[in-house]
Amino acid sequence: MTSPRLSVRDLQVTYTTKHDEVNAVDRVSFDVQNDEIFGIVGESGCGKSTLASTILRLLDDNGEITGGEIRYGDWDLAAMSEGELAKQIRGREISMVFQDPNTSLDPVYTIGRQLIETIRQHLDVSKQEARKRAIQSLADVGIPSPEDRLDDYPHQFSGGMRQRVVIAIALSCDPGLLIADEPTTGLDVSIQAQILDLLEDINANHDTSIILITHDLGVVAEVCDRVGVMYAGNLVEVSPVDVVYDDPKHPYTEDLLRSIPETHEMKSELTVIKGTPPDLREPPSGCRYHPRCTKVCSDACETGDIPQEYREDGSVVRCYLYDPAENPEYEGSAKVDEGQRDGQLESPERGDQL
């Protein structure tokens, strides 16, 4: 197997405030493969945006990488100098698209100028060449008559078109990785779908992997290949997308899915996860989810230092449920037999049918 496009290992990010240290990202490891769309989901404040900006080292002044590495090609982004990052990585190899397209563009310049500025900064091309590339980028993201629109100002575009322009700028230097931080949040639903289609299209037609950060599980289901679920700074589960929806591994993922209101059921109350997300200044000991977890299986849940390493059909889970030493009821092993596991989990359903 070829090496992954991006490989994050034991990444740790700490924010220092006047009184406390906050571990916003705690020993997170994941890989993004070539040409895959990797989703990162989680509630607000779980550290997913911090994780995204950490990859490009765009943390605020009080944030700091306190451990781990971020491998991209031959580079370790966590240890690179600022100058090298700006020259080699940002906008060139890895670009980022933000939530609000309305403010992502400089209002005083035409979009053409902003595109060309970015292209000329990273690629050694003439003005004409850059202009051609800019037109091509706009065409790639589906902007009609790109030659004419090049000389328009951001305010002359609609929200959806503006997000396309932002994506065009991000793609103008053919990056290997695109980080999209809630790219559809500020847009209305029909436009959201278009932008997601566009991302899929880019992923299919360019050699660009995508990290899609969102709190919207529907978005994830639609476009992602694999999903990382974050809770309180931990990546609790990394699974292929169908596993997440059909057979979530981590209790948190399960609870999260259950809390999505279903349209065909008339329920008077929404299912919610009990309790509130923990205060990261004093995270719970052991598993950070244990105070809200319905499946606590061992004392170690409350005290143990859980590794993110339990493997279960293509998933990596940070939970003692999958550790035979801590969970006596766990019958599988790291390499579980498909049939056996399915039988075990689905037996109640079959019982109903009988």
Add this chain to the structure above:
Amino acid sequence: MATEIETQQTTGRDESQLRQFAESFLENKLAVFGLFLILSIGVITLFAPQIAPYEPRTQNYDAILEGPSAEHLFGTDNLGRDIFSRVLYGYQTVMTITLGGVMMAFVLGTSIGLTAGYRGGWTDQAMMRAVDVLMAFPSLILALALISALGPSKWGVLLVLGVAYTPIFARVARSEAVSLREEQFVKSLEVRGASQSRIVFRHILPNAVGPLIVTITLQFAFGILTTATLSFLGVGVQPPDPSLGRMLTEGKDYLATAWWYSIFPGLAIMIPVIGFNTIGDGLRDTFDPRQVNR
């Protein structure tokens, strides 16, 4: 709706927006009046040698302290020099000094302010505390100190204006940069690997230009006053260069007998100051989207 249009106006450089901006400015009668004053004075200043009926330094002992007449529009001074001509040349001096001084302050102050505001943290603290120290000196005291070190000359006054007004530009620029720094487009420029100087001078500066233009106009008014004040005190422009402030000083001794000697230079100082102030106020109103329904 109106607010939305106005907001775009302050930021876009689009032609139609510029027109909207101009229209909104031209609606303000007082500001247009100010603009008219300044344009007239600009023309007078540029063409002073062509307009002036006499050489401003030529003394004429046959016409000492003559009142206003067809021959001497503003009368003559105690050495028989034509006051009208001297006012015209005085404008040249005071405008050169003010223009140079304010531009110097603009370049210095804006660079300091934008850099401090954008970088924040330690740089911000160090730069802005230095600016605060500078601001703590009354500008006249600062001027006197600088000039006594440099010796009185018009270049000294220019330098004084440049230094004394730097803090004002630095503060305005910083406050703009601090808010623009948080804008998403600045973040996405960082993400694209744009250099710091590019972000500060190519992207933050154009977005902060409105308040800075207002400051420039208002500082012009103050600059003219300060230049005149320093000359009045005798530490500014040195004779025989014609200077409005100096004419005031000399004329005050003859106030009882030759009112024209100081009244006309005084009015000459007043007019551009009023002009710049009204333009500045007008621009501020036009740049400020909240005052659209004024």
